[in-house]
Amino acid sequence: MASYIFRYFNVAGFGETTRLLLTAAKVDWSEENPEWPLEKPNQPFGRLPVLIEHSADGSPDLVITESGTIERYVARTYGFLPADPLNAALQEQLRDRLNDVVLAFFAHKSVSEGERQSMHDKFEELLDKVVAVHSELLRKNGNNGHLFGTELSFADINTYAFLRMFLINPMPSLEHSPQLVKAKLTPEIAKLAVTVEADPLLEAFVSKKGGLAEYVLHKSSGPRSSDFEQGKLDHPNGCPVVLIQKSSDSSPDLVFNKFIAMERYLARTYGFLPADPSQAALQEQLHDEQRGVMKNLLISVAIGIEAAQVVRDLVFIMFEERLEKFINAHTELLRKNGNTGYSFSSTLSYADLMIYSFMKLVIIEFAQSSKDIARRFKGKMTPELAKLAATVEADPLLEAYVSQRGKFANVF
Numbered sequence: 001m002a003s004y005i006f007r008y009f010n011v012a013g014f015g016e017t018t019r020l021l022l023t024a025a026k027v028d029w030s031e032e033n034p035e036w037p038l039e040k041p042n043q044p045f046g047r048l049p050v051l052i053e054h055s056a057d058g059s060p061d062l063v064i065t066e067s068g069t070i071e072r073y074v075a076r077t078y079g080f081l082p083a084d085p086l087n088a089a090l091q092e093q094l095r096d097r098l099n100d101v102v103l104a105f106f107a108h109k110s111v112s113e114g115e116r117q118s119m120h121d122k123f124e125e126l127l128d129k130v131v132a133v134h135s136e137l138l139r140k141n142g143n144n145g146h147l148f149g150t151e152l153s154f155a156d157i158n159t160y161a162f163l164r165m166f167l168i169n170p171m172p173s174l175e176h177s178p179q180l181v182k183a184k185l186t187p188e189i190a191k192l193a194v195t196v197e198a199d200p201l202l203e204a205f206v207s208k209k210g211g212l213a214e215y216v217l218h219k220s221s222g223p224r225s226s227d228f229e230q231g232k233l234d235h236p237n238g239c240p241v242v243l244i245q246k247s248s249d250s251s252p253d254l255v256f257n258k259f260i261a262m263e264r265y266l267a268r269t270y271g272f273l274p275a276d277p278s279q280a281a282l283q284e285q286l287h288d289e290q291r292g293v294m295k296n297l298l299i300s301v302a303i304g305i306e307a308a309q310v311v312r313d314l315v316f317i318m319f320e321e322r323l324e325k326f327i328n329a330h331t332e333l334l335r336k337n338g339n340t341g342y343s344f345s346s347t348l349s350y351a352d353l354m355i356y357s358f359m360k361l362v363i364i365e366f367a368q369s370s371k372d373i374a375r376r377f378k379g380k381m382t383p384e385l386a387k388l389a390a391t392v393e394a395d396p397l398l399e400a401y402v403s404q405r406g407k408f409a410n411v412f
């Protein structure tokens with residue numbers, strides 16, 4: 001098997017896709033960071049990157065330059081680009097378009113103050129377009145975190161490299177880019193980033209160079225998860241959870257002790273509730289309905305054995321009716337959304353998280369305290385809701401949660 005030397009500067013830049021491809025291809029390769037401009041005359045076109053291939057049979061080394069050419073050569077050789085020209089072209093055009101965005105970014109940095117704004121607008125226009133096109137392609141591909149098919153491809157790697165270049169450790173000239181690019185990320189693109197990083201072929205790369213999760217999982221410029229603390233209120237009747245958002249300046253910490261306010265604040269801040277009020281209300285009303293079911297359920301548990309049988313029966317019937325309505329309405333919603341496992345569109349939303357945690361509470365936690373209710377609830381479960389549970393748990397955004405708290409979807 002051939003081995004490789006990859007020559008580039010010690011930055012992501014035009015080299016990151018090739019590094020990722022060589023890593024994913026599991027070939028023998030090393031990197032050289034030449035002294036510059038001392039080594040400039042020794043490069044075929046006086047610029048980097050350059051790839052040197054030592055063949056296994058002793059034939060002369062192959063030296064190629066131009067980042068796009070190198071990337072395609074490695075991608076084709078190791079099966080990250082399809083052999084079929086049309087399907088390959090569909091991926092290659094994405095790479096060229098991403099490259100245009102990078103060039104537009106550098107162009108706006110290098111012009112005079114007077115021209116900067118219009119060049120910046122041009123860069124943003126190109127960036128918005130690639131974000132929209134990539135997000136649409138990801139949705140069309142079933143939002144599985146891949147742009148094409150179900151496996152890591154040239155297009156996935158390229159897009160991921162683009163994100164790394166702007167988000168992680170940018171060069172001095174990319175100084176303000178992380179906030180700008182981060183603000184434009186869509187859930188589909190964030191999912192691509194976590195999916196690419198979770199690919200075993202890239203394990204070595206990610207563990208050596210660090211991952212993007214911290215950057216892409218927080219789409220807004222709101223606080224990071226590390227800025228939160230879960231506190232305990234000395235509450236006489238339980239409900240001890242409180243969320244404290246620590247302030248980074250001298251302003252006071254923000255303390256929430258009402259579940260709904262807390263959940264909606266987080267959901268809005270991190271893009272799990274749409275900004276559009278009517279779209280958000282569609283999700284919020286589901287939660288309000290779920291609270292109604294929960295209240296009925298708690299009454300039927302609290303009423304205990306002291307109450308007359310007829311009262312207990314009545315309360316239980318009311319609970320079951322409301323529960324059935326709730327389950328049917330949500331099942332219908334899932335069907336209307338193409339039974340993708342998501343309640344709305346093709347990404348994780350507040351509604352998905354709400355119904356998931358409700359099912360978990362009633363089926364798993366009630367199995368300890370109120371076996372009968374847990375059994376009845378489970379009996380009413382529909383395939384659509386079971387799929388939602390599995391989809392939520394398979395979402396890379398919840399990987400850390402699931403690995404810590406276990407899978408609930410196995411119950412079905």
Ligand SMILES: N[C@@H](CCC(=O)N[C@@H](CS)C(=O)NCC(=O)O)C(=O)O
Nearest residue numbers: 013014040046047048049066067068
């Ligand atoms: N079109 C070339 C551009 C290469 C390029 O601009 N390389 C820069 C680094 S990103 C370089 O070598 N700069 C040093 C120099 O020009 O002396 C490619 O995509 O490979």
